[in-house]
Amino acid sequence: MSDNTRILVKGNDALAMGAIKAGCKHYFGYPITPQNEVPEFMSRELPKIGGEFVQAESELAAINMVLGASAVGIRSMTSSSSPGISLMQEGLSYMAGQELPGVVINVVRCGPGLGGIAASQGDYFQAVKGGGHGDYHLIVLAPSSVQEMYDHTMLAFELSDKYRNPAMVLADAVLGQMQEPIVEREQAPEPPPKMWALDGADGRPARHLKSLLLKEGELEAHNMLLQEKYREIEKHEVRFDEYRIEDAELVVAAFGTAARIAKTAVGQARKEGMKVGLFRPVTVYPYPKKRLAGISERVKDFLVVEMNTGQMLEDVKLNVAGDAQVSFYGRPGGGIPTPNEVLKRIRKYYPGQAESNVQSPLWQTQGRQSPKLENKRGT
Amino acid sequence: MSDNTRILVKGNDALAMGAIKAGCKHYFGYPITPQNEVPEFMSRELPKIGGEFVQAESELAAINMVLGASAVGIRSMTSSSSPGISLMQEGLSYMAGQELPGVVINVVRCGPGLGGIAASQGDYFQAVKGGGHGDYHLIVLAPSSVQEMYDHTMLAFELSDKYRNPAMVLADAVLGQMQEPIVEREQAPEPPPKMWALDGADGRPARHLKSLLLKEGELEAHNMLLQEKYREIEKHEVRFDEYRIEDAELVVAAFGTAARIAKTAVGQARKEGMKVGLFRPVTVYPYPKKRLAGISERVKDFLVVEMNTGQMLEDVKLNVAGDAQVSFYGRPGGGIPTPNEVLKRIRKYYPGQAESNVQSPLWQTQGRQSPKLENKRGT
Amino acid sequence: MVYASVRESETMPTIKIDIDKCKGCVLCVEVCPHVLIKQSKEINDQGYQYVVLVDSEEKCNGCTVCAVMCPDMCIEVFK
Amino acid sequence: MVYASVRESETMPTIKIDIDKCKGCVLCVEVCPHVLIKQSKEINDQGYQYVVLVDSEEKCNGCTVCAVMCPDMCIEVFK
Amino acid sequence: MKKVFARPESINDEIMHYCAGCTHGIAHRLVAEALDHYGITGKTVGVAPVGCAVLMYDYFECDILEAPHGRPPAVATGIKRSRPDMIVFSYQGDGDLASIGLAEIVHAANRGENITVIFVNNTVYGMTGGQMAPTTLLGQQTTTSPYGRNLNTDGYPIRMAEMLATLEGTSYVTRVALDKPANVLRARKAVFKAFDMQLKNMGFSFVEMLSTCPTNWGMSPTEAITRLQEELIPYFPLGVFKEKEVV
Amino acid sequence: MKKVFARPESINDEIMHYCAGCTHGIAHRLVAEALDHYGITGKTVGVAPVGCAVLMYDYFECDILEAPHGRPPAVATGIKRSRPDMIVFSYQGDGDLASIGLAEIVHAANRGENITVIFVNNTVYGMTGGQMAPTTLLGQQTTTSPYGRNLNTDGYPIRMAEMLATLEGTSYVTRVALDKPANVLRARKAVFKAFDMQLKNMGFSFVEMLSTCPTNWGMSPTEAITRLQEELIPYFPLGVFKEKEVV
Amino acid sequence: MYYDVFISGFGGQGILLAGQLLAETAMEKGLEVTFFPSYGVEMRGGTARCTVVFSDEEIGSPIVDNPMCVIAMNQPSLLRFQESLPPEGLLIVNDSLAKMEDVKRNDLDVHGISMSELAIELGNVRLTNMVALGAYAELSGAITPGEITSSLESVISARNKSLIPLNEKAIMAGAEVARNSSR
Amino acid sequence: MYYDVFISGFGGQGILLAGQLLAETAMEKGLEVTFFPSYGVEMRGGTARCTVVFSDEEIGSPIVDNPMCVIAMNQPSLLRFQESLPPEGLLIVNDSLAKMEDVKRNDLDVHGISMSELAIELGNVRLTNMVALGAYAELSGAITPGEITSSLESVISARNKSLIPLNEKAIMAGAEVARNSSR
């Protein structure tokens, strides 16, 4: 198979294929829609390559199995969707505290609660601000194509090992269920030996991996080290994507599926002569703070588009210049903004432009208020 | 007992006393330090007043017992500390989605992971940005005295019922373990009948309480209604506290225990002639956005003090005017900033002032970098 | 509700089948001691080939076992 | 390590008690068939009244039951 | 001529979303018949699982509460402890009860909570599309045991009724099957008994129902019934495993 | 003269943090003796619970991993599945294993994971200061059962060994006591056997150890031993509940 | 070039397979393509829908609010989605199951094709989806029927390989009928 | 007025009870007060410490980095906490258990009192904490020994009520000895 052979793959399958290409032979997970293809793929494929698929009794068990495998130096992963990810928060905090790598995939569905199985970006805060307790960060990648579902999973393993920190791929039900052509990658090289792993104390002093630090000042010092690590990650691992931003007067900021939708809208706006660009964070932790700040020195108008009620919005506001104006368009609970809806918001910046004849978003047709468009920052 | 009789009470006991005064007769919880006094108190006292104490098998079970009790219209609560609260995230998201009241107390300890049992404010993000999945909010109160541990617990029940939303008291190990004189309150009035409660379908159509909404657009509409409710809460329930802010040139912003520590520092600074004030959010959700924005129209320097690596910091930055400068002093992992440490940071704004002879904070004596003082916003 | 195969007889045991609710699973068909229930060729609004009682000889004894097995509670029995 | 009550004898069974580690729980005292272990009046650095072997008659038979019961692994047995 | 069999009053007139021939419908009816029989519909709260039965609130005439996946026993505990005058039942699938919710069911049972648990064991995760359950039989192919359940990697099908019967806290533990009229009638009796125990404050009652999932078993409803009889019953024997005497 | 009894090599020379007379120390020693005996210290990973034994990594000469409260069996599963050549044991208290971690222990047992579980049952939450455990005896006063454990509100003390023995997946299940030399020696044998089973790939082995918590029982160490004998053993009978034949 | 199409019908009509085949064809032609399935509320049976977008440029949104073409395979789909088409949009209706009199818009390019009947004539009602694809190829000009048939191998599972000729026939038949169809 | 004091020793010396009694006394005097216990790393035994702050104004921090007074009930406490005192700070040392020659600072107001011995003389070593409190009252002037004794009832549990006179005696004895003490 040449590298150029494109194959049509479902996002969830791409995740699993990417994991295997990253050298992951151990998967622990519990079924939940809309990501069941991942455990199903793994249960089919891992036995063929001498790996192990364990259907855990719960997501709680699954994340702890990953914790165990990781501690003995083995690349492993779990995947789930929103409610299941909520159940992993304690485990994720432990892994971060113990500095254990491991990959967790969240194919986000709509909430809160049981909610529904449609796509959403409602778990952004949970992923990037820490849904678990204590001061820690996951490395969080936000794919926006099936190819990225594959690539980001590989990258997640790499970064996770590099920084000894759990990494999350923050996808959504659209990305999980859609199919696109992808190109398969080369098998990832074996990670360098893990000098911290609990691989048996033969010929060396016993090791332990723990997050409990009781001596006075010890835990504070450990936290400081973690923070230093996060600063390193912020320095080296920021990734983002831009589209027609050079001369833009208005920048749309969006991640994942919302970014793709926004891209179509931006393309259309350009055709109509509006100078609009798209800024897409690829890593949502580390967040592309500097680049956003840089853009905002020139561009003063931002429109954040999300499949939620405004979560990444806060990171945009936090990082643009004080005089930039940030507005928001989002649909929560499984509503997916359409390109036309986004275009309509873009047009607001160009009062000369005619209103399009697009359908109103749901909350308007239902006579509800939109989530109030946030006023410009600081006023 | 007259209302003026002060009694010396431990913070955790005050929580429990406040709960009972709020009419809570049903407690479900699982032991964890540093809040064990709460279940211990409840196991002793509830049987005396015809209530029920159930030691749940886990925090997961505990929050779901609260969910059940709440659904049938009964005021109930649970309490825990950081790792245990992480385990409740799924349940909290369900309760928010189902619009169920219920009170959860987090006597925060230091993390991440097992961490330690000393005080911390490392769970701020989890509490206010939503540690669970989906777009929702808890009402979050941040007491800073034993009296407030008592009062806020009562208030949490009131607000929780009023808005049909789970409410959290975000305390910490210092507040839980310290003793102060408090004044007991009158027994809270019975809450008005809950017309939504599952109290038996006798003589009315069957009711159900759920968060699963599968019809097209239904979940989005429900989310919009939730957001409207949150706007209501933000309009009516913001609470904050101020100290010598009238003519301040520098405002220290802090909540909970950190606010008390900062208050001593501010008092001292005033004695030394520095015009410093203290802004203390009492509700951290809803956050006192407007007031902070208002202050920042005049005051351009803010110092945020937290027992973490900078969490409420983001809410301060998000809400002050674009030209305000926000810096940060915090200690994570159980480190507690001392008044002198805070004073030292205050003095930085007054280059004329002599350095104090206070001990350095831990991360300096250990030769580590401080969490970098955040630059002024937007530059 | 549209019931199929309601017999005129008022004295002999019989059953009524709610053909709108029927999903054509034929669990009832299998258990009727007299094999009186048959799947029709027609489909209902749900898209299922519902079942009907074919009991011209009035063999139904109202034993209820068809109703006992019906997961969709489509069958009423009269006796 | 400071051991108490190490007997000179090299031929008779005996025990060594690590009095630094001893917590004075007296579980060993209770089980010695010859009641040879006694709690001392002294306390060690941990603050515990440690135990010592009092076996002037060389009754210790090296049966090890004291060591088997010691939660803190303070006792070595020689035989 | 009298109506001798009709839709129970405790179930409304909605068309249920279950697949054709799925015995969840029978289980629903039996519960509803018990509510009718004891006249307790108006003071009952049912706790719905996450699983195919998640939508049961669309059908029952009693109040119904949705619980997070696996947590119905904890939710039911919260209800019963705060409203002991109400009748509380949970209705759970094998993924819900025997996998993710294992701790909750065992502890509710062990505490002897005065609730009734209806456990629908169809040896598969119905709602999520046919993954392996803790009760999946050895050799059974599912979407996550594509080569058949393997005891070395997946362990053994778990027998919940037997396990719960060993706990002191349980009062009534039985396993029934929804495969043929006689067994359905036995199941009906078991469900009645289970509610009766609760009404008499006898404590925890548990009815495991062997059930079918034609869709995810890849079978017609009648083939599924045959599988239930030929494969499930031999591994999951029917019977009463525990019954405390009413005092 | 030979040293016939000494500190095992698999334990270092630290003073342990356990209270005076706490039998956790004996349990530690027995595990260490097994590691010594089979010469497996260098390829063993122990999984520490949250409980008084959380600090066990300070003492053992083998690698030790801290698990979240109750999750050691899941963590151990993750380890053993990815490194089947290593020896894996978990060491858990009764709060950890029988309360919050119940689902994890039952499922690891049911899957027949090839691991060894040491279960230290002291009928109380030691580390957090003496709250009620699932194994607390009826009538026993703890800080959260101040009027004594009441079967109506708190349920029954749970017998883990008996429950796990009913699962097909378990290979060796036994209960021992750390109350007197003879029983400690039996316990030692049980621990050896449990590791031996793992070495022979026989699957899940489980040793429940009745243990004391003088501090939270409010007793002297010797009084605690007496309580163990007079109150615990009658309710938690000693013995082997399951032992698969080595094939 | 840029094309998008929305295919809608009920479960069992092979909607998703049709979409996937179209996507595969586009990919093999060297185009960019996205295929997005969406399910109705019902867990089983019920509605089945998908969106296929293909283009010689990178594709933004896989979700389209105003598709260039709607293939309505049954009556509910017709009722629900004709509104989403832009003026001049292409509406292909399976008039075996949908009523042409319910086409309410008159600014569209509408084609009624008796897909189910044709499929039954060809020997199997399950060929309806192939008939639809053939018609789409013919009417949209986005792709040729021959390009579709040559991608069949990649989509049809091994054990059904023998059915390929029949599927080819159905595609060609759909194209044929479409050529002569109009409102 | 504002006073704060840091009491430190090992578990079993009644440190927390002493702090609580002081807090209770201050409260009964109508003052604002905070009492904050802190434990060492050890779960059992080990160190015991607490901070009591009382004032006629609202109290900010319950935690104090440079307390006005340190009561060092044992040697480790002396070594560890003398540094935290500000110049002129009051250091009260239980010289039964701590060595006065280890007092390294000479800018403090230091008082060595043989608290444990005195307690044993009074009949029970567990009275050490009361002796310490008496000394503190006398030396700090923050509160009178009599005020402390009158709060004993609120702190001593019912079944120990009979011990109140003895405790009173110890407080008074501590005050008495302190009156005549100095470095």
Ligand SMILES: Cc1ncc(C[n+]2csc(CCOP(=O)(O)OP(=O)(O)O)c2C)c(N)n1
């Ligand atoms: C926390 C969480 N994990 C997983 C899921 C996904 N999920 C929904 S139902 C189900 C299992 C259903 O199987 P079962 O309980 O046997 O019920 P059945 O559908 O077979 O009746 C799962 C895993 C979920 N909703 N929440």
Ligand SMILES: Cc1ncc(C[n+]2csc(CCOP(=O)(O)OP(=O)(O)O)c2C)c(N)n1
């Ligand atoms: C999620 C979580 N919940 C609760 C705790 C608090 N906790 C620590 S140890 C423990 C129980 C200890 O009891 P046990 O397992 O019996 O061990 P022992 O100390 O008696 O040996 C508890 C509840 C925790 N650390 N994490």
Ligand code: SF4
């Ligand atoms: S009632 Fe009996 S005899 Fe009549 S149709 Fe039903 S099964 Fe047949």
Ligand code: SF4
């Ligand atoms: S059992 Fe019920 S649903 Fe099934 S075919 Fe008979 S009547 Fe129809």
Ligand code: SF4
């Ligand atoms: S070895 Fe036996 S005889 Fe010797 S001291 Fe120990 S218990 Fe006593």
Ligand code: SF4
């Ligand atoms: S058993 Fe061990 S710790 Fe206890 S008294 Fe004897 S030697 Fe000391």
Ligand code: SF4
């Ligand atoms: S999927 Fe299975 S369990 Fe669910 S409704 Fe269909 S047949 Fe029943």
Ligand code: SF4
């Ligand atoms: S608290 Fe109990 S279990 Fe813990 S070390 Fe002390 S005696 Fe042992």
Ligand SMILES: [Mg+2]
């Ligand atoms: Mg099932």
Ligand SMILES: [Mg+2]
């Ligand atoms: Mg215990």
